[in-house]
Amino acid sequence: MISATPSVFDVAVSQSGSGIDPFVDRHAPDSTHTYYGAGKVALRDGLAGLVDSGENVLVPAYLSPAVVEPFHDLGLESRFYAVEETLAPDFADLESRIDDDTAAVMSVNYFGFPQPGLERIASLSDEYDCYHVDDNAHSPLSVCDGTLLGTHGDLGITTLRKLLPVPDGALLYCTDDEVKSQFSPSSLAGRSGRIAAGDCRFVAASVAERVLETSPSLHRSVEAVLSDGAEDSSSVDPSGRYEAAKVPMSRFSAAVADAADPDAIRAARRENFRAWQEIVDGRNDLTPLFKRLPAGISPYEFPVRTSESEAFLAELEDCGVVGAHTWPILRQNVREDETYETSIRLADELVALPVHQGIEPSAIETVGDRLRR
Numbered sequence: 001m002i003s004a005t006p007s008v009f010d011v012a013v014s015q016s017g018s019g020i021d022p023f024v025d026r027h028a029p030d031s032t033h034t035y036y037g038a039g040k041v042a043l044r045d046g047l048a049g050l051v052d053s054g055e056n057v058l059v060p061a062y063l064s065p066a067v068v069e070p071f072h073d074l075g076l077e078s079r080f081y082a083v084e085e086t087l088a089p090d091f092a093d094l095e096s097r098i099d100d101d102t103a104a105v106m107s108v109n110y111f112g113f114p115q116p117g118l119e120r121i122a123s124l125s126d127e128y129d130c131y132h133v134d135d136n137a138h139s140p141l142s143v144c145d146g147t148l149l150g151t152h153g154d155l156g157i158t159t160l161r162k163l164l165p166v167p168d169g170a171l172l173y174c175t176d177d178e179v180k181s182q183f184s185p186s187s188l189a190g191r192s193g194r195i196a197a198g199d200c201r202f203v204a205a206s207v208a209e210r211v212l213e214t215s216p217s218l219h220r221s222v223e224a225v226l227s228d229g230a231e232d233s234s235s236v237d238p239s240g241r242y243e244a245a246k247v248p249m250s251r252f253s254a255a256v257a258d259a260a261d262p263d264a265i266r267a268a269r270r271e272n273f274r275a276w277q278e279i280v281d282g283r284n285d286l287t288p289l290f291k292r293l294p295a296g297i298s299p300y301e302f303p304v305r306t307s308e309s310e311a312f313l314a315e316l317e318d319c320g321v322v323g324a325h326t327w328p329i330l331r332q333n334v335r336e337d338e339t340y341e342t343s344i345r346l347a348d349e350l351v352a353l354p355v356h357q358g359i360e361p362s363a364i365e366t367v368g369d370r371l372r373r
């Protein structure tokens with residue numbers, strides 16, 4: 001069975017490496033980094049000393065609903081800019097939304113790849129004298145043009161939870177000198193020294209997941225029972241998700257991050273990306289979002305477009321792939337606005353296939369044999 005995330009029990013994950021810190025130091029020598037429990041809280045702290053309430057921040061419309069909550073926490077307005085099919089900003093739309101109160105423009109490196117137009121966003125931010133936030137939540141290990149993604153702006157973030165089998169964890173990068181000098185970490189910065197109940201719950205859930213992995217049908221039944229009447233993460237309101245994220249990085253996450261082997265993880269993810277690429281190339285109802293996998297990129301997932309996303313997800317599940325999903329659930333005001341037609345279509349059509357380091361490429365190839373039939 002192919003799950004959405006790696007498990008703490010995967011051999012590839014538990015091999016001991018030098019950890020995340022030296023990797024970040026090596027690829028982002030000019031930035032400082034600070035640990036947090038969540039990327040959203042890192043965004044809040046990073047911007048807190050730089051902005052005034054009543055200003056606005058421009059963010060892509062193609063985005064998970066809770067990501068703008070830290071801006072609202074700071075009294076900022078979030079303005080959504082439209083994106084193209086390639087996920088590049090619609091620059092005419094973006095520029096039309098900038099005004100004298102624009103404090104920052106945020107780019108998003110989707111699925112571990114640099115957002116097309118990233119350098120133009122940086123120069124526009126200079127031109128309009130606002131900060132450039134480089135949101136690299138999706139992939140802490142992606143390096144582009146010799147520099148870690150997330151550090152291509154004045155400040156940026158990444159999320160360890162999307163890379164490692166951890167309950168939480170994120171990094172704030174301060175790259176610009178003024179950003180560095182204005183940064184004043186809140187009590188939510190840093191790594192907790194105590195093992196918390198949440199750490200134990202996470203490990204217990206990993207054990208349960210491992211047992212359920214032995215049988216996709218058992219997995220489906222348990223999921224159905226659990227979702228009966230209970231709220232899944234998508235139904236929790238964005239501000240509730242943000243408030244729940246206001247905790248420092250857990251001790252368990254810190255231990256896993258310190259033992260990780262970044263180069264091995266990135267290599268495994270790239271191999272799995274290529275395995276999906278071969279399968280998808282053989283089907284004319286599926287269009288990969290990224291045709292190439294440039295050197296240095298650590299893919300978060302393998303995104304593919306199809307007009308029949310529900311049917312494709314069902315087909316995948318029949319083949320034992322339970323970790324695929326559409327992405328993202330858009331914020332309600334984006335979903336209801338025709339200006340964001342491309343983001344809405346992408347959110348309906350894009351299926352993200354898991355490539356994490358806990359998956360053996362042979363497992364993907366076996367799925368491929370069934371999907372090709």
Ligand SMILES: Cc1ncc(COP(=O)(O)O)c(C=O)c1O
Nearest residue numbers: 038039040064067135137159170
């Ligand atoms: C593009 C993007 N930015 C930021 C975040 C927030 O990261 P975190 O969940 O660590 O707060 C997410 C989370 O899904 C995301 O997808």
